[in-house]
Amino acid sequence: MDLDGGNRRVFNRLGGSSAASPDSSKNQKVCYHWRAGKCSRFPCPFLHRELPHPSGPAAATSNGFGAPKRFADDSGFSGPALRRGPNFNNNHNNSWGRMGANKVVRKTEKVCNYWVQGNCSYGDKCRFLHSWSLGECFTLLNHLDGHQKVVTGIALPAGMDKLYTGSKDETVRAWDTNTGQCMGVINLGGEVGCMISEGPWLFVGIPNVVKAWNTQTNQELSLSGPVGQVYTMVVGNDLLFAGTQDGTILAWKFNAVTNNFEPAASLKGHTLAVVSLVVGANRLYSGSMDHSIKAWSLETLQCLQTLTEHTSVVMSLLCWEQFLLSCSLDQTIKVWVATESGNLEVTYTHKEEHGLLNLRGMPDSESKPVLMCSCNDNSVRLYDLPSFSEKGKIFAKQEIRAIEVGPGGLFFTGDGTGFIVWKWAEAVPKP
Template identity: 95%
Template sequence: MDLDGGNRRVFNRLGGPSAAQPTDSSKNQKVCYHWRAGKCSRFPCPFLHRELPHPTGPTSAAANGSGAPKRFANDSGFSGPAPRRGPNFNNNHNNSWGRMGANKVVRKTEKVCNYWVQGNCNYGDRCKFLHSWSLGEGFTLLNHLDGHQKVVTGIALPAGMDKLYTGSKDETVRAWDTNTGQCMGVLNLGGEVGCMISEGPWLFVGIPNFVKAWNTQTNQELSLSGPVGQVYTMVVGNDLLFAGTQDGTILVWKFNAVTNCFEPAASLKGHTLAVVSLVVGANRLYSGSMDHSIKAWSLETLQCLQTLTEHTNVVMSLLCWEQFLLSCSLDQTIKVWVATENGNLEVTYTHNEEHGLLNLQGMHDSESKPVLLCACNDNSVRLYDLPSFSEKGKIFAKQEIRAIEVGPGGLFFTGDGTGYRVWKWAEAVPKP
């Protein structure tokens, strides 16, 4: 490979000795538009990196004190053509912005390349932006299924079925075949889906002023009335269905096997704004609200046992893991709570993020190590090893990821503004 000859050819285009004697090809060369804007990153660039007209003959040679233009040392230590300069470049500045040598590693920024997304990035491995929807090792993207017109707010996998359901703010629920990845049907609900869960054969969908319930085995459909405004979150515990609503109330239903219906059982009041997160653990129900608080309720008496006020913004998601309660908030923190001797919860650790937090899910990787999946409002999901909170990887999307669901066999799912992605932890390699 003629590296030296290649340098001379590029060098001549920048105004080397051959430029003094124009040829038919050099007469038609144009000044690089991107170079004029100070952001040309092509190497070699087929256009001129100088303004026209350019002085020729003895005058140009005398300007440099010799018969050839100056050459600068690039970052690799080899002599090469003069660095590309923007129109406002000042020769008095220390030149530390030189072009990277061919053998240098391009440091990737943690941002997905917009041109790569559109399928027309020309830089390939030299692009400083990511050509991938994830960073990190140990997990891979299996599939990306589009279909929804707005953000996916719920993902559910009813037990014993080969179907996956997604709900969206586009007012629809879609059913997907888990074997083929094909959409099997679309149900229009006439209202934004605020949340969706499955329990046994039942699929529950929260919409404004109602909870819709479907028995996926018998196709029985029920409408549970009582909510005021949007239903943002649901959970099942102690044979009860709980729904957090826009007016700050937690509604409770119990299934009656005789009538094959869900009957109202209680209405839990205490939050002053909408309840947006619910979780059950250690014989308690925990609720997070837009009023910045977390409340702990007894599953036996349905009485409030404790109110936690350490968060300073909306408590978006709650997760029970072993003896710990984890909470995340738009205040850019994840808090880890542990019960004291008297049974009350106290913060034992606070993890700080640079962005607001939307959703928490926990699972084990291929080596059975606990991993926390945390959706942030910068259109990403962080993956953390527990209990160290050391970063294990990142997942990116075009829009906010509002839904995360864990499946069998190392699968997990993330829902964003158009559909959902299927991820899988790689199989662990046995040690010799």
């Protein structure tokens, strides 16, 4: 929402083919029949040529994670102020959705099935991708198998050289970040709905309980209270919040005297399961299967506002600078900004062809903000912010339900076959 004398201004995504382009009158897709050598249409509305592959710096791969032993959140996307401040101006808002100069030019956005099976005979001449990604700004470091079902959580506790993954196969696995080897398996007896870490603590949400482990002392706790599956968790204002299947948000506070987490609050208001939580600007934001987003005061734990612009499940929430981003199975990402009254309003809506599952943000190798969003077509889109110009794409055999940001340009994606370690390519020095 652009505030200019109280008038509302609707932002539309800009871009499209240039009038000077020789193919400006054509649909920017390669003709399927031309690829098969039997297109009989003239003129054909689609391209009779392959689009050039995106260019950019390539990065070397590594067998291990390549991560330092001490982990820190260097994403720059957590806990920003979602309020109108001295730097708020119309020009900043106007940049949402404007196309940048680095839009990825697509090849054929489908992974070759024969290449996956290891027997494609076309080699470099194959029209389909022989890669799990499109774009050269990042590279695949390692693919780690072990889980039997979809990975639903990835966590890197502080001060540890281990990474933890949780799955619907009812297990948590610990991985050595230097070798990529599985160091151990914890059987929980229930599907892992989510997993986060805060300091040395690892929190795992399963049906009817939150498991807590202190990775430094090996202390194990069970936090009771949830009804049904625990889908999402976040830490804010020294409280652990958990969104549950019955629509309640439960809060616990750590008591140093008893060395335990004690119940602090129960937030009610959603009519269906709470599946996404994020903290920013001294507020807790919750997304639900009831299609709504609620903003809660972290001080009073009272609901301040209910947002109802989405038309399906609000799957994920993300704070970035003074903005709140939300994604939904309604195939949209909405960008929210606080008005002078303090209420949030939509300033931009980005539309996708598929339902959206998860949002994560991190800086690329040039410290520019990048949004990663997983879709239910087994892919992850990467966008430059605030332009939403496409930067790359990641493919998988199954839905990618977990994305996590690591140190040193690392990030992780998890699907039903395991999880993959990625790394941003090093920036090329300008002459």
